[in-house]
Amino acid sequence: MTNIKDLAKMAGVSVTTVSRVLNHHPYVSEEKKNAVLAAIKASNYQQNINAVHLSKGKTQLIGVVLPYSDHPYFSKLLKGIAQQALEQNYHLVLFQTDYKECRELGALRMLKQKQIDSLIICSRSSDWSTIEEYLPYGSIVLCEDVKDRQVSSTYVNHYKIFYNALEYLYKKGHQRIGYVIARKSGTNSQYREKAYRDFHTKYQLSYQPDYIIDECLYFEDGEKAINRLKKMKTPPTALLVTSDQVAAGIVVSCQTHGISIPNQLSIIGFDNQPIAKMMNITTIEIPLLEMGRSLFLQAVQSDLTNKELSSRLIERDTVSYKEKNK
């Protein structure tokens, strides 16, 4: 494997000059430049990037932490991150955590080892204190409202979105509203739960803990959600489903179980994935691609920023107007 020393010898110049043409630096004569270029061609030279990394102290590698890479929400987010990474000439190292904290710690450790320049945590498992411990080693960017903490972040306002969606359903006459979610813990889930509580307080509705259906991630979990509903004496008349895939699964499952949508059950999905369009599911669009791109940019920029992205309701066919029973 030939290195710049060899090239220098071949071209009859110094290693510095070789390095200069390699990095497109100015102040090198055409003549010598060509000699170097010729040597590169002749030797089939390839830079050893690890040496560059060691020398520069940077790797052009950004870590991405996410629980499930095969979940459409995270896939789309990742896609946005990857798009921007490509543009900025960075590469991505993937950390699929399954929400296991030790895996997230592994990513943090790589940051400390300088194998990655920064870390994007799409959904956090570890405590704030651990995150802060690793902050000195590179920028860490998050996908949640971080309040006044000293990290960059891009997120949507889950509280507001949830609250608005609940009010929307209320105005459509729904009084018994449940929601379907992936996990109950996590910052975003807690914002949603708070919105759910506040909504019930404001409209003096009775808060039903079993209307919160968790551990629903994929299409096939729609079946699971419906089974939970069927066990209830007075099931909700509307469901906020924090994933379009699960919403679609619910719609299909309802057909099997003879539940009419939206008459017997109204559904609002999340994300506005293509599946929601195909199945005419009312949904709340979350700008996942834009979010991904923003997260990446924050990862490579040195200044701290916090960006709240907006979302919007897309009305389709899965929400009914319900006569209020007095």
Added chain:
Amino acid sequence: MTNIKDLAKMAGVSVTTVSRVLNHHPYVSEEKKNAVLAAIKASNYQQNINAVHLSKGKTQLIGVVLPYSDHPYFSKLLKGIAQQALEQNYHLVLFQTDYKECRELGALRMLKQKQIDSLIICSRSSDWSTIEEYLPYGSIVLCEDVKDRQVSSTYVNHYKIFYNALEYLYKKGHQRIGYVIARKSGTNSQYREKAYRDFHTKYQLSYQPDYIIDECLYFEDGEKAINRLKKMKTPPTALLVTSDQVAAGIVVSCQTHGISIPNQLSIIGFDNQPIAKMMNITTIEIPLLEMGRSLFLQAVQSDLTNKELSSRLIERDTVSYKEKNK
């Protein structure tokens, strides 16, 4: 940032000794070992992994090339790869190519630069000649039948699978069979097309090019496929759908269009994803997790192996027995 030199000074030993305890080498006295360990604790030391990489000429990084990371087929394959990587203490660098050859070349180049130790190509875009050109720089493993070429691979026999599935449908009385696929090019697709042709020849059926429906990748593409079918004068009575998600999309789309499954249209999906189980779709199980794990192992092993994995038909409710019209 403290380095081993500092540690050596602190512990009153040489850098070599420090390196020894860092790498759990033998021949170091308990006393000095403890001194080093103490220094490590005191200084919050962290190895600079890039220096290790440069010194060792290896990075413990494996590249993974795939067209779409948000597609369930590749997600699941990736999951298998990631599982094994975790076990062997490797990390993964993701190359999402969208089947753009230049992106695949980028991955190949990283192999040459020694930023990654080997490369797993889940679905290939570039020519064999280009692959071979990069073979000297690290092992490249593929997910297709590579014949006698000097690379490792794990794959399923797409020819046999397709042929068997076609015969299965034929025995159920189907004479007009179509198939739905992601792309027509690619080694695996070509095997399938060959099986499709051979099947038609053997049973003296007329080969209908428009029964091959391509560019269907996601659930929502099921709608697209059905629209193509509706334009035909004599549409197929059965469909081999090379993705369970698309198969599910077709099933849902058929309900909307009033097409009865399996009476008017039989469906066989591929992969045996959870969605197929939920919707009772007859499918062909492909051991994607196992495939991923095998691919990874081949990537880190030095010897060349080629492994064919088996698949099996899972009979559910989307294939009808059709009376043959004489």
Added chain:
DNA sequence: TTGTATGCGTTATCAT
């Protein structure tokens, strides 16, 4: 415009 010398942090070789 060019080259020399040094540093990056670690591992490996070869003494002792």
Added chain:
DNA sequence: ATGATAACGCATACAA
């Protein structure tokens, strides 16, 4: 069992 030193391949401050 321990340590000095070379090597890994490249970038860069500084000198010329």
